[in-house]
Amino acid sequence: MDEALRQYQLDLARAQLSRRRFMTLAAFGGASAFLAACSGSSTTSAPSEAASSAPSAAPSEAASSEASAAPTPAPSYELEGELDLYNWSGYFSPDNQKTFQDQFGIANFIYDSYASNEELLTKLKASGTGQYDIAVPTAEFVATLAADNFLQRLDKSRLPNLQYINKQFKGMPFDPNDEYLIPKDWGTTGIIYRGNKVSETIASWKDFFDLAKTKYSGKTLVVDSPGDVFVAPLRLHGFDVNTADSGELEIARQELLALRPHLQSIDSDNYPTTLQKEEAVLGLAWNGTAYLLQTDSSGKYADTKYTVPTDGTIFWTDTWVLLADAPHPNVAYAFLDWIQDPKIQVVESLYAGYASCNDAAKPLLPADFANNPAVYVPDNELNLLSIATDQSGNQQRADIWAEFKQG
């Protein structure tokens, strides 16, 4: 019993480490007015057009050749000796932290953590800026944070290593001119399943709906996050993931309500454990969980598979931002540039288990990591991805979700 409880707590910690509550929070990312202004056209655009903003993993020639260039030069500003980082838990490698402190002589490295974008926003609203230097919001949140004056515009001349950032992460609708954010990691929403129990090949949302309602009825889960769950029925019918069309949403509603009786759980917190125990064997979830299960030290969950559905899905991006009134701006700039050093990024990716937005880091990663669909989306599937914009203000979606939750 003690052992089981301990295991459960460990699993819970890991579930948090996978930090995938954020899409829930990304979904209410706010700034819908701002977004509506910026992405009004993408809402009505054809899916293919939305997909064109998907990241391209093919690293540019220039970036990869520069990866082996001279180490990052020391910054020409006096360092303050301290850095205060506000980040998701387990989202920055302790090895890298030590390297950074040694290399730059930073005696105090404070790493406080939060569990959701909402918590970050609330913290800044409640206690103001001036406490932390750097934070890591999901891209959807950057617009809100910038509108509330919680962010500093970045001085790009102090961040030469931004050259390694994949171009497709530049000019996202949440920060069209890349004034505030530096892309950190990215991932997708897709289909996760236990290969030992699910013999079928699952390629699409259609397969997911068909199997969930028949063979794996009562053994299927979805994450507790409307922004992600709506993707499945909408893409199943070929609609834009950000649609506000009431007819299309009504079709999505019917699909969701038909799926509801067959679900084992609607849960974002414990679902890795649920999959481990095979209480559910099929799920709509995030890629990071699949990677965590595959690489579990016990090896018992290595059969876990992850699919980017062929009918299309969404991707998310986490970003580094420099907070307004940062008490240690010089160290912060040094950090933000240093962290994009490809060798540092490799350590970072292997620690967190997510795909880096840094082009130059990918070729340096082990092949089984860089080619794992649970980490990096294969190049030929990138056209399946679109950017999700904030839909939390849509009353029809909110109503459908409440009805879906109630069952």
Added chain:
Amino acid sequence: MTSLLMAPATFWYLVLLVLPLVIVAIYSFGVRAPDGGYQPAFTFDNYGTLLKRPGPFTSSLLIAISGTILCVLLAFPFAYFIATRATKRKGLLLVLLVIPFWTSFLIRTISLVIILGSDGIGGFLSNLTGQNVQILGTMWAVLIGIVYNYLPLMIFPVYVTLERLDRTLLEASKDLGAGRWATFRQITLPIVWPGLITGSILVFIPLMGEYVVPAILGNGKVFLIGNVLQLDFLSSRDWPAGSAKAVSLILVMLITVSFYLWATNRGRRGREVSLL
């Protein structure tokens, strides 16, 4: 001097109870700001849409009432035993009753996930019946979690009233020819009554707003008012809609509890019923 001593409590009451309630009431007439939150307005729409989907309210009421009744049925014999039969072991039993409170509410509820899940009773029943028995994710799991967590809140008030039960009254009743049932109905029950009312209110009120137990044991499929509020405030960030539901919840509770007190005290005028 008295006013000085009363100052902290008054401050507490005004700033941390009355003021937030007023804010919630004001918010409930507003509209959702474009990027979420509250924007001043005066509309009854938030209340109007409530009636559209009363499901979570009825589920909460059902769970709270059945949970309270189950707690009464379980607590009474237990409290009666401790108060009248346990003699020397009384202290030990009371301590055992308190010990679970030393652990976090959250941990106790999470451990129920293991006990009721596929490694526990759920798995056992599945093997026994040869079918896939799921306890987690149902109303039953939530009911079990609720009764487990709230039972002591019922046992203690009932125990305190039973403790004061004068045994000679029972003997007198017997001497006068009353049977066991008549004695229970005419002596024990009236004495325990205040304890049962106190316990019921202590259990019923937090049950109506319960969020943690359904969130953990319900697998996200049991949807009570607490979960609706969470969704409104955090997911769709529609604070006015959430505020309207919170105000309605307060009104529903006020009406339910007032009716309960009125009904249970009817015809008992003259008898002092203390709440605690």
